[in-house]
Amino acid sequence: MRAIVQDEYGPPHRLTLGEVPVPAPGAEEVLVRVHAAGVDYGVWHLMTGLPLVGRLGFGLRRPRNRVPGMDVAGTVEAVGPHVTAFRPGDEVYGEATGAYAQFALARPGRLARKPAGLSFTEAAAIPTSGVTALRAVGRVTAGDRVMVIGAGGGVGSFATQLAAAGGAHVTAVCSTAKADLVRSLGAQAVIDYTREPLTGTYDLIIDIAGRRPLALLRGLLAERGRLVLVGGEGGGRWFGGLGRLPAAQVISLFSRQHLEPLLSLTRAADLDTLRGHIEAGAVRPAVGRTYALADAPTAIADLAAGNAPGKLVITVDSVEPGSTGDGKDDEDGTETGTPRP
Numbered sequence: 001m002r003a004i005v006q007d008e009y010g011p012p013h014r015l016t017l018g019e020v021p022v023p024a025p026g027a028e029e030v031l032v033r034v035h036a037a038g039v040d041y042g043v044w045h046l047m048t049g050l051p052l053v054g055r056l057g058f059g060l061r062r063p064r065n066r067v068p069g070m071d072v073a074g075t076v077e078a079v080g081p082h083v084t085a086f087r088p089g090d091e092v093y094g095e096a097t098g099a100y101a102q103f104a105l106a107r108p109g110r111l112a113r114k115p116a117g118l119s120f121t122e123a124a125a126i127p128t129s130g131v132t133a134l135r136a137v138g139r140v141t142a143g144d145r146v147m148v149i150g151a152g153g154g155v156g157s158f159a160t161q162l163a164a165a166g167g168a169h170v171t172a173v174c175s176t177a178k179a180d181l182v183r184s185l186g187a188q189a190v191i192d193y194t195r196e197p198l199t200g201t202y203d204l205i206i207d208i209a210g211r212r213p214l215a216l217l218r219g220l221l222a223e224r225g226r227l228v229l230v231g232g233e234g235g236g237r238w239f240g241g242l243g244r245l246p247a248a249q250v251i252s253l254f255s256r257q258h259l260e261p262l263l264s265l266t267r268a269a270d271l272d273t274l275r276g277h278i279e280a281g282a283v284r285p286a287v288g289r290t291y292a293l294a295d296a297p298t299a300i301a302d303l304a305a306g307n308a309p310g311k312l313v314i315t316v317d318s319v320e321p322g323s324t325g326d327g328k329d330d331e332d333g334t335e336t337g338t339p340r341p
């Protein structure tokens with residue numbers, strides 16, 4: 001099968017399009033025919049091997065998984081003998097291992113039914129960013145004042161919508177180029193951080209992949225407000241942007257303000273919750289750009305540059321149900337169920 005392959009850590013040009021065997025599902029695994037895959041900062045960290053502390057989990061000298069990619073949307077091709085939640089032909093979305101390929105393996109607990117009415121491309125934009133935003137926003141009530149820093153990106157676009165759907169007054173912080181997008185997602189106020197300082201007082205601040213000092217953010221937070229720190233971009237090679245997290249936890253012990261580092265995992269229950277919001281019309285994926293599988297290195301470079309609005313998605317086998325995924329329908333209009341490269 002065609003796949004993006006990485007044999008050593010480094011910049012995007014180290015990624016190549018190659019041929020690898022179709023993986024076989026284990027007893028508790030699902031083989032997904034990938035139609036689209038999302039691009040997020042987790043992929044960037046796994047590609048670069050930064051921060052270095054992360055290599056304890058994903059490989060000391062080289063990536064443990066040769067094929068990158070996590071967010072996936074596609075159809076179930078085959079299931080292990082212990083899997084009962086899914087069967088071949090089901091349309092699913094969630095988290096997989098090696099999503100930048102024609103086929104990828106996933107755990108049933110990391111998959112859910114694809115939201116009705118969404119294309120595979122739209123569905124692939126949801127899992128990591130949507131679940132992270134869901135956890136970050138938590139429970140908001142009508143009238144809550146919420147600031148989303150990084151509102152024009154993947155996590156931020158979902159956080160803005162979820163907070164607005166909960167009745168909060170949302171102030172979105174983004175660049176000039178993304179201002180129209182965040183307004184269309186429900187932000188009542190926009191701060192262009194390239195032109196103006198952060199001002200106001202908020203019950204909830206969601207700082208996405210930022211490095212702003214905790215003292216500055218606490219100055220914007222209400223006395224009993226909540227600050228959620230998402231991701232850890234930038235910073236030094238060893239710990240990256242994670243340096244604020246221990247300090248945030250210590251401050252929370254002695255303050256009425258709650259500072260919460262957020263490292264979320266994609267779970268089926270959260271994907272089901274997001275599907276409910278999407279099918280109710282309260283949330284929509286903000287897909288900024290799409291790329292062919294061979295252009296995955298460009299997609300990751302664009303993400304790191306921070307210029308692309310919304311979520312970036314790689315299309316792999318863009319097919320509708322009833323297609324074999326290689327551009328030719330079977331004679332009876334159904335899938336054969338046999339993986340083909």
